[in-house]
Amino acid sequence: MSTTILPNSKAPRQSSTIRSTPIAGRLAAIYARVSSEEQRENQTIKTQIEAAKRWVEFQKLVEHPIDIADLYLDDGVSGTIALAERPAGQRLLDDAAHGKFALVLVYKIDRLGRDPRDILNATHRLDQLGVAVKSLTEEFDLSTPSGKFMFNVFAAAAGFARDSQLERMSEAVNHWAREGVWLGGVVPFGYAVVGKKKEARLIVSDTPIPGLQLSEPDVVRMVYRLLGEEGWTCVQIAEHLNRLGVPTAYTKLQRNVRDKPTSGAWMYSRIRTLVRNPVYKGEHHFGKRSKKSREVIVRPVPALVDADLWERAQYALQRNMLLATRTAQYHYLLRGLMTCGLCGMTLCGHQIGRNSGLVHHYYVCGGKHPSRGRVYGKCPSKYVPAQLLEETIWQDILEFLDDPGPVLAQLAAQLQSRQVQTQNLEQERLTAALALSHKDAEKEQILTLYRRGRITGDDLERQLDNIAAEAAALKGRLSTLETTLQGQEAIATRLLEARQLLETLRARLKQHFTWEEKRDLVEKLVLGIQIDSPVDITVTYAFGSSAAKRTAGRAFRESLPAQDGACLRARDLRSW
Numbered sequence: 272m273s274t275t276i277l278p279n280s281k282a283p284r285q286s287s288t289i290r291s292t293p294i295a296g297r298l299a300a301i302y303a304r305v306s307s308e309e310q311r312e313n314q315t316i317k318t319q320i321e322a323a324k325r326w327v328e329f330q331k332l333v334e335h336p337i338d339i340a341d342l343y344l345d346d347g348v349s350g351t352i353a354l355a356e357r358p359a360g361q362r363l364l365d366d367a368a369h370g371k372f373a374l375v376l377v378y379k380i381d382r383l384g385r386d387p388r389d390i391l392n393a394t395h396r397l398d399q400l401g402v403a404v405k406s407l408t409e410e411f412d413l414s415t416p417s418g419k420f421m422f423n424v425f426a427a428a429a430g431f432a433r434d435s436q437l438e439r440m441s442e443a444v445n446h447w448a449r450e451g452v453w454l455g456g457v458v459p460f461g462y463a464v465v466g467k468k469k470e471a472r473l474i475v476s477d478t479p480i481p482g483l484q485l486s487e488p489d490v491v492r493m494v495y496r497l498l499g500e501e502g503w504t505c506v507q508i509a510e511h512l513n514r515l516g517v518p519t520a521y522t523k524l525q526r527n528v529r530d531k532p533t534s535g536a537w538m539y540s541r542i543r544t545l546v547r548n549p550v551y552k553g554e555h556h557f558g559k560r561s562k563k564s565r566e567v568i569v570r571p572v573p574a575l576v577d578a579d580l581w582e583r584a585q586y587a588l589q590r591n592m593l594l595a596t597r598t599a600q601y602h603y604l605l606r607g608l609m610t611c612g613l614c615g616m617t618l619c620g621h622q623i624g625r626n627s628g629l630v631h632h633y634y635v636c637g638g639k640h641p642s643r644g645r646v647y648g649k650c651p652s653k654y655v656p657a658q659l660l661e662e663t664i665w666q667d668i669l670e671f672l673d674d675p676g677p678v679l680a681q682l683a684a685q686l687q688s689r690q691v692q693t694q695n696l697e698q699e700r701l702t703a704a705l706a707l708s709h710k711d712a713e714k715e716q717i718l719t720l721y722r723r724g725r726i727t728g729d730d731l732e733r734q735l736d737n738i739a740a741e742a743a744a745l746k747g748r749l750s751t752l753e754t755t756l757q758g759q760e761a762i763a764t765r766l767l768e769a770r771q772l773l774e775t776l777r778a779r780l781k782q783h784f785t786w787e788e789k790r791d792l793v794e795k796l797v798l799g800i801q802i803d804s805p806v807d808i809t810v811t812y813a814f815g816s817s818a819a820k821r822t823a824g825r826a827f828r829e830s831l832p833a834q835d836g837a838c839l840r841a842r843d844l845r846s847w
Contacts, residue, residue, distance in 0.1 A: 299327065299337045299374040299405075302363055304345040304382045316344050319378040322407050326376065340372040350385035354393040367400045375404050380422075381429035387751070390426040424744045431747025441565070448557045448568045456560075459550050460520040461487040461575055473555065475573045482516065488575050490517055491551055495576045498546060499583035504591055505539035505546075512537040546588060552581040601632045602786050604661040604793060605800060611636040612803035614650045620657065632657040634802070655805050664810060665789065668796055671812070693756065700752040707745040713738055 303319035320342065330337045343359040354360035366372065375397060377383060383393045383404075394404055411421040448454060453464050453471040463476035477486050485493075490512065497503040497511070513536050549556060553574030558567045576584075603620035610617055614636060621635040634657055638650025714735065721731040784792070798811040 297337055297374050298340040298372040299376050300340050300343055300363060300366070300372040301376050302343045302345075302359070302382060303378065304348055304350065304357070304359075306347065306349045316346055319382070320344075322378055323376045326407055337374065341366070350381060350389075353389050354383055355396075360393075364396065364400075367397055367402045370401075373402055375402055377404065377406055379408050379429075380404070380406050380425055381432070385429055385432075387423075387426040387430040387748075390429060394422075423748075424741055427748040427751070428740060428744035430751065431743060445566060445568060449570065451570055451572075454557070457520060459548060460545060461491040461551070462572075473572050475575065480517065485515075485517070491545070491575045494542060494545060495551070495580050495584045498542075498587045499580050502587065505542040505588075508542050509537040509539050512542075543588065546584050549581075551575045552578045601630075601657070602790075603632070603634070603657060604786070604789060605634065605657075605664065605797070608793070608797055609634055609655075609800040609802055611638060611650060611652050612801050612807075612809075613652050614638040616650065618655070618802060621654070623654075634660065636802075652802065653805050655802055655808075660808070664793070664797065664800075667810070667812070668792055671796065693760070696752055696756050700749060700756065703745050703748050703752065707742060707749065710738055710742045710745070 301320060301323040303316045303323070305316050305319075324339070327337050327339060343363040345357045345359040348357050348359075355364055363375070367375075380390055380394075384390045397404055406425075409421075409425050411418045411425065444454060447469060451472060452469055453473050458464055458473070461476060462473050463478070464471050465474055466472055475488055477488065479486050480490075494508055494512075497508050498505070503511075517537065519537060519541065545551075550572060551574065553571055555570050555572045556567050557570060558565050601620065601622060606620060607617065616637040618634040618636050620632060622630050622632050624630050633654040635654055636650045636652040638652070717726070717731060717734045717738070720726045721728070726734070796812055800811070801809040803809070
């Protein structure tokens, strides 16, 4: 029998979670949901409510009275959103926790969610609150093994239907993208969209900018010329455009940036993003901004600059970066690995000279950059002493290499846990595969009964449809299990590689390391560093599931610069 394991949950209680028989003398809640896709197909919430009310009336006729406590309606809410994150779903769970009803009526269990995990989690949550769930179109009883199996089948069928729909939608989107259709998103600066829906196309916008004798394409060509031919920096170009009063693309759309109205000002980062965009040499990369893994489709669009100027601008960007690195008098060991906990920007190296001639080096949030400060205001974060933080993290790394026992033990425990999970998933996969292999035999048995006249044609059709639906659900579950097993295998491989890397690095442990060797080790072992304040720093290493949170001590306090408001006054500073 298939077994479903809910995350962070104990074994399910043998309770009246879902029953096939009516539950008398109880208050019931009606939960209904439709997404925007279903609304276009005229599947409204009203249909679900009426079906639930008819079921309640029927219970009264058979002397099992049930009263409706309230209606919980999520109209136009996608099933991919977890129940607790929907407006009516959250209210349903809150009222269930206060004992306002003991039964939830849904038209189908896929109203609770489209992903099997969401359905199981929602049902388990209601069960913990002492609330049962009743599907009006599906029969199962979780107090029995067969009922649990059928519930898992229906949940898998809902997930299979959702995955199939998403696959069809993705294929349709890719088709129209290859045809050159503009499918939405922020229109690149210098372009406009003509036509609607399948006729929408990206064209060059020649409309003059109000108050200027320039169009947006003129501005784009100016940016590439100043950078690629005249050697300007991104900061200089941004300040030049701001002096001219050129609006940004976000200004036209009145977009918000981090919950604040956009200032309409150009910054060096916007210039860099514009210059690196291949759309200006005639190539639009559809799908590269997607958060999910998907095919990137390259399609031609009208170019604003020729390919030679575009490449020279890329070279200029790289040259400016290399020049900045070469002229640096101090090599920052943790560059690119630190983010500000206040504004989310990356920290970069910065030096401050003293009257005594000494130079102190710090990590400073990019939100304190002058060009950004004029637009959004400077980030209030403090300076972090570079040398002290680098030495502290380097000592951590040396401890890893010198005594890897605790880390190796943790990796071994994680590997063992993964192996147990993999064995359970493999057992479930074998069970599902066995059940699927029996479907052909069931089909033959039904056909034999029909040929012998034991069942009618209607019975035959209904039974064959049920078998087909169960087979589809099992195939969907098998696909999900195989994907999950592949993920488990990838995680186990990563853990093994981490253990081997740690043992290899330990063999390389020596008395002195060059800066390049230190940087190589830091890149391998440090996943990220979050700076909330100079005494509240979270370092996430490559080994272990949780971040190592450190609190800086007196050395940090004494090392902070006594100017520009960078001093930190802390009441409770403990040793690192």
